[in-house]
Amino acid sequence: MKESLPGNKTISHYRILHQLGAGGMGEVYLAQDTRLDRKVAIKFLPAELAADERATRRLIREAQAAAALDHSNICSIYEVGEEDGLSFIVMQYIEGASLASRITAKALGLREALDIAVQIADALAEAHSRSLIHRDIKPQNIMITVRGQVKVLDFGLAKVVRERDMLESEVATQGLVTEPGMIVGTVPYMSPEQVKGEPLDARSDIFSFGAVLYEMVTGHQPFASENAAATISAILVHEPAPLARYSREAPAELERIVTKALAKDREERYQTAKDAAIDLRKLNQRIEIEAELQRSKEPEGTGGLSVATIAREVLTETAGEPATPTAETAAARSTSSAEYLITEIRRHKKGLSIALAAFVITLAAIAYFLLVRGGQPKTIDSLAVLPFLNASTDPDTEYLSDGITESLINSLSQLPNLKVMSRNSIFRYKGRESDAQAAARELNVRAVLTGRVVRHSDALMISVELVDALDNSHIWGDQYVRKFEDILRVQREIAREVSEKLQVRLTGLYKERLRDHQTENTEAYQLYLKGRYYANKYSTDAIKKSIEFYEQAIKTDPKYALAYAGLAESYFEASVVYLRHDEAFQKARLAALKALQLDETLAEAHTSLALVNMNYDWDWPEAEKHCKRAIELKPGYAWAHDWYGIYLGWTGHLDEAKAELKQAQDLDPLSLPINTDLAGMYFWARQYDQAIELYRKTLDLDPTFTPALGYLGWCYEQ
Structure with a gap:
């Protein structure tokens, strides 16, 4: 756009109010949606991009993909349009400040920085799960609302603009100089593979996220130098200064997290944004506990x-x-x-x-x-x-x-x-x-x-x-x-x-x-323990006994949610050894739903319902929802990680499946099923050497474990 739009100009059914900012990605205006009576932000794309028909089509595809994202930490896209030769994107208007302005004002404490980082990682995890890469994560593309909620902007747009002029124009490299009203450029946050022009995947966003996290904690960009070329060299060759140089309150665990996110080799980084979010949440929780204990x-x-x-x-x-x-x-x-x-x-x-x-x-x-x-x-x-x-x-x-x-x-x-x-x-x-x-x-x-x-x-x-x-x-x-x-x-x-x-x-x-889900009834508790005792023996007679004891516990205390969750697990096991498939899963579903009705925060019940969703209903969205909820409620629950890993594998996300199953293995390293499940993901990924190693480890624990024996034979046939 050659000139700024005048106030009160109407584009489609949007009345332009005033300009919010401008930069290489285009100009952003505050506008009033006259149909829905709400304020929106409209981004008008650069004229040279609008004139490129192929780039415009690509923009529409990317914007459509971004519009499908429904996450509390991602700025919503309402519409993509064109009028009077102007291509524009209509987005959610966010009242707040950019993360860049918060960093410049030195207004971030460690706890707030970690909270913001978790929300950014959650947004990236959601986008990556839908195969959408941002490619331009930086403080200027992150807004903080007045209530402290993070909103990540411009998903998908970076690819369209950067493919046109990556490193060939001043736009991509001029980001070391800030001009009034301009959005700071991208170079200080690029991954090594990005500056080398290599194909990108989600791990490039994780590197950029690490650079943003570093800057939030220290107030300094990790690789900033006197010019763009020097910054690119630093990204490729140099390691950033330790966090402790700028922030004495930064714990060693945060240094580890940032270092892992900023690894030059993408294979050494966090493989998923979700993994980074988990580590950040654990650190945040530890800091809160330590503060509580200190008081x-x-x-x-x-x-x-x-x-x-x-x-x-x-x-x-x-x-x-x-x-x-x-x-x-x-x-x-x-x-x-x-x-x-x-x-x-x-x-x-x-x-x-x-x-x-x-x-x-x-x-x-x-x-x-x-x-x-x-x-x-x-x-x-x-x-x-x-x-x-x-x-x-x-x-x-x-x-x-x-x-x-x-x-x-x-x-x-x-x-x-x-x-x-x-x-x-x-x-x-x-x-x-x-x-x-x-x-x-x-x-x-x-x-x-x-x-x-x-x-x-x-x-x-x-x-x-x-x-x-x-x-x-x-x-x-x-x-x-x-x-x-x-x-x-x-x-x-x-x-x-x-x-x-x-x-x-x-x-x-x-x-x-420290919450507990037990009953107040001593007799019911004893019956529940007996149910658990037999459930863990896995024989036909033992599973039948476990069901009997769980039912007695429920009869003794009808509000005993944990007993219902145990009953659901036993019915799932019964479907394998003696009970008709449809009968077992229907009973498992009823028990799991009853457990959740009594106590929605019971991780075991969410996992049981996920098993029904996956193995009987084939309802993948519900299975994913309950697996994630179980992990959120009880991060140390190995079976929740195991089944979520299986879900990811069954839905074609093998790398994420392996990462999830490795967490389950870390929590339960001697589990025969978990080791076999992880080996299975390597098998389906055609990484047979890794699969063979894990199957052998499993058989070292129990040479008679049939699933490992069968798959090991298949590996040798490949």
């Missing part, structure tokens, strides 16, 4: 009050036995971090069996050592809860020790920034004599929790020990002897005692992460 640190004079001391006193008092406070508990009763963590967890664990009471205290102690001590050199970020030993004379109580182990795994896996090994890998150690260090090496974890369970009549004793596998040192341990039927009264009293204080001192995120 609740023990005041001077508490003398390092032990968690076990408080736990024993609280349980003794609430069991109806008067307790004589020690000097240390009297001094710290209202403010210690240990009590704060115990009471938080107790508030969320109402109504479990006595076994659960003991493991709640265990959970509090682990949280104290793994999180409060996290800022010290001896940081622990990974844990294996080895199968608790049933030391009872009655073998029928085996379900109790297994249930305590599994409940601990489920609860701890919800804590942010703590990797907890999943059940399948853990229970390969059941019945084996394996020391903590050996198990930790095999599972690649730092800490190991072991325990013993003894039940005699209505009495129960649980012993636990937490060990640092790095040097085999004892971190914490204790022994609990309680009456079996006392649990409900004990937990209610503790909850009443501390609920008011917890509402003030704990953030919503922390409460959500």
Whole structure:
């Protein structure tokens, strides 16, 4: 466009109000949509682009693809049109400021920068899932609304303009000089493959995103030099200065994330924007938890009050036995971090069996050592809860020790920034004599929790020990002897005692992460544990028994959502071994839907419903929705990652499928099905050497595992 449009000029049914900005991509105006009575932004394309019929057709195709994106962090495209020789795109008008202006004003703190980065990554993940690459991610193309919501602009437009004049005109390289009203150019944010003119994929956007993240945190562009040529050279050859040079508050984990995003070799970068978003969310959660713990640190004079001391006193008092406070508990009763963590967890664990009471205290102690001590050199970020030993004379109580182990795994896996090994890998150690260090090496974890369970009549004793596998040192341990039927009264009293204080001192995120989905009915909980015990044996008779126990648990407590989710899983297994396919899946669907009706935040129920969607309904959008929701609710749930990986593979996204299944494998490295599923993706991608390696690893764990044997044979036939 040679001249700016005058105000009040009408194009189609849009009345031009005034210009918002201009640059190599065209001119942007605020306009009034006279039909729908709303403000919109209209981008008029450069005249030379409008005169190119082929480029115009390509623009329309790209804009149509971008218009199909429906995501809260992507600016909506309403229309593509042409009038009086002017080609234009009508977009959502966003009231707010560009990320570029926020960076220039030095108005971003670390937490806000991370929140913005997560939203940008989410937008990219959505676009990439629909095979749409942005190619021009930069602060000028990112808007922040007055409510803090990110909106990414110009999806698809960059390809049309850059294909015409990439590096051949001043437009593409002049971005190092800012002129009034102009949009800053692209070079400082280009990936190495982009400046070399190579074919691009989604990982180019991830590099640009890394450059934007770097600039948000430091206020400096990672590769900016005196001119465009020098900047391109820096992108290709040099590494950016460490974040710590400009920002003392930037944690080491953020340095790792940025470094990975800015890797010169695209194979070494994040392979998907979703992976980057997951790491950023975990970091954000860790920072919030650390801030919360910092606010609740023990005041001077508490003398390092032990968690076990408080736990024993609280349980003794609430069991109806008067307790004589020690000097240390009297001094710290209202403010210690240990009590704060115990009471938080107790508030969320109402109504479990006595076994659960003991493991709640265990959970509090682990949280104290793994999180409060996290800022010290001896940081622990990974844990294996080895199968608790049933030391009872009655073998029928085996379900109790297994249930305590599994409940601990489920609860701890919800804590942010703590990797907890999943059940399948853990229970390969059941019945084996394996020391903590050996198990930790095999599972690649730092800490190991072991325990013993003894039940005699209505009495129960649980012993636990937490060990640092790095040097085999004892971190914490204790022994609990309680009456079996006392649990409900004990937990209610503790909850009443501390609920008011917890509402003030704990953030919503922390409460959500420690949330429990158990029943308040002790009998129903025992029946559920028996259902889990038999469900994990996978034989026909065992699956039938698991269904019986789940149904009894539901009859005892009709609002027990977790029992419905377990029932859905067992019906899915039943479809494989004895029950007619359609009957099994119909029953699984009803159970999963009932679980979600009772508790929408139950990750296991979302996964069960996804299984029905994939294996019976062939409803891919619903399957994807429930897989994603399960992962969002419980990032440490290996089976949610596994089934989402299978979904991605079945829908033709093999690279993303492999990435998702690798996350499942990381959480459950000794799982036969997960290793086989990952190998299967390599097989379908025709990467037979990698597939063979994984199938062999699986067969090393169990030489009789039929699926791995069959696929291994197919690999050798290729």
